[in-house]
Amino acid sequence: MHDLTSDLTWSQQEAVTHFEGPLLILAAAGSGKTRVITRRVAWLLQQGVRPSNILAITFTNKAAKEMKNRVEALVPGNKVWISTFHSLGVRLLREYAHRLELDRNFTIYDMEDRNRLIKQAIEAAGFDNVKFTPDRIGAAISKAKNQLLTPERYAGTSADFFTQTAAKIYAIYQKKLRDANGMDFDDLLYLPAMALRLLPDLRSELDARFKFVLIDEYQDTNAAQYEIAKKLSIDHRNLCVVGDPDQSIYKWRGSDIRNILDFERDFPDAKVITLDKNYRSTPAILRAASALIEHNTQRKKKALLTDNPEGEPVRVLTFDTGLDEAEMVAKRIKEAVLAGRHTYRDVAVFVRMNALTRTLESAFVKHGVPFQIVKGLAFFERKENKDILAYLRLLVNPQDNISFLRVVNEPTRGIGKVTLDHLQNYAEQHELSLNQALDYLHRIPAIKGKAVAALKDFQKLIHDLRALTDEMPPEELIREVLDRSGYREMLKSSADDEDQDRLANIEELITAASQFTSEDGTRTVRDFLEQITLAGDIDNWDEQQQCVSIMTLHASKGLEFPVVYIIAMEQGILPGERSLHRDEDLEEERRVAFVGLTRAMKELYLCNSRLRDFRGQTLYAIPSMFIQELPPEVQTIDLGSHGGRNPTIDAYRVGVTEPSFDGSAGNHRSISAPKTSPATHQVSTSTEPDGYEVGQIVQHPQYGIGTVTSLSGHGALRKIKIRFAVGGEKTFIASKVQLKVVKKRNSSDAS
């Protein structure tokens, strides 16, 4: 049996070996929190607690998987339930479907699907969706659900017009969602929470089942999640929560920092343990992080202590433009790696928003620096993959109207909007799903001739495919869908090169499916769909790969890297534009920055640039106020081409004709100067053996002469974009396209 505590500090040991009763662990960044939780699970098992009586909740699927592995290593063969709140929700809803009067084959709708449905609800409610965008209404509904509010109760929260409107749409949306046998993300928390609240038998059953509950990242739980936790801890009050109020960064998603601040109020007998010793970062990094977070007024004061060696000072790097920033960060990383100071895997670049990864991507490609952008779902969110997945969903859940509408005319089958409007009307009047309504085409006089035949063909297609769903593994089913639906044919016969690309993506999807089933033969199509929808950004991150990780600050939570760059630390970006007016929001932005700083183990670079290209225009940027809040010991280095007094920049400054701030706060100022970027540095690299380079002149058999404008991806997914003299820009798969290199790129100076 493992010795689980001898290598722990006294407070860590205390946390691990606390047996029964509520426990609050306030764990500062880098204080070995994950270790404590895993050890605690193992320790409980060692005390004779049955594995099935333990429930551990993590923030991401990845964290759950890791924790499973670690617990497995300590106590082999255990069956502890470790998952995210959302996965827990799905499993409970499926397991207790009949008691909750639900159909267990429900579809989980992602944001895009949800927005489609909300759009329908907005239209059904008779509001034009110009002012009420699905996004805004969706956010309101999501918030309501996270607070466990029904449409009626939500309507009671405020008399203002928006709330009243959103409440009406919420009601309609919810009905449509149930009719389609669909769940949105919030339902996965809302329904279990409500079930626990309203069904005492079920509640006590589950309370007894999960005698010990552990929750990680507790500072980011919302009301629904807290309700679940509380309701599982009434008869067996062994609720252990771990978190750090300074790292609460999901308020916009409904998480409530009060859950952790008020834990002692809800559980007055809770034991409170503070872990404040940091094992991750250098003192320099911690001093910077502390100085920053101390500007928050709504917080308990807390020190960050470490025994680690002093290390490098924290550095602020200033560049002329966002392009420079991306290029020079790429170059610096490359140089450091070539000099043997660290490997690519040691380095991470954090951004406040996903839009900022674009520039980084091209700079990294250009300089041949291997990288991965950690944005998990991107691949499955491509249209072609979503189409195929929609077919699968429709097979699993015949009531899924959203998926029905998505694929009914994809590929085109001559079923247009008018026909579908008729079908939808009939379905609604008779309380049928669209799929069921197909049985009554003869009763819908408005649909005739060709349209009837087309719909019947579609009905048969789905019917036939459905007969196969339980008989074959997901990957084979996808092949059948692809062939029988005509989707493959559509792409194959297309003249558009991008369509060959799309076909290749679907092949990737098939590979992903077979990988999924090969891990566990019992996995079904439904499991595959569920896994994809619930996968978070970080879940597809491969930390083994020898490359730089690029991700948002939010995605970085819980991770650590020897070297960290945070880019675009500018007013309006970090802190974000929308947070500048409310202290509460500004403090959350500061926590976002704090999370970023505390990921760094040895080296930390905070970057900003004087000019930033933002949605098409060049803006004059002001360094983040958070940079001013750092201690004076932080080194500032100007990497502009003229040591801070850049005539090009000055020219821009003079060129400012409108000193107004676009009506909002004074952050990024609009510039009406030449659009060309003033200081671009080109460095020649050849990143792949194919020898293509940005700037090369090439000849395409069909399109003729063109210039390579960008290269991305690797191997079979490597793409080459070319701007042709005639016909604009086209993208090809590098390995497939037949190109003749006409002229090597002009070698230009690398200033």
Add this chain to the structure above:
DNA sequence: TATGTAACCATTTTT
């Protein structure tokens, strides 16, 4: 009904 073009618009963070 399908497709192409032009205006338009919206922009944080994600399970």
Add this chain to the structure above:
DNA sequence: TGGTTACATA
């Protein structure tokens, strides 16, 4: 900047 939508046209 790029993606979406509305409208006109075939």
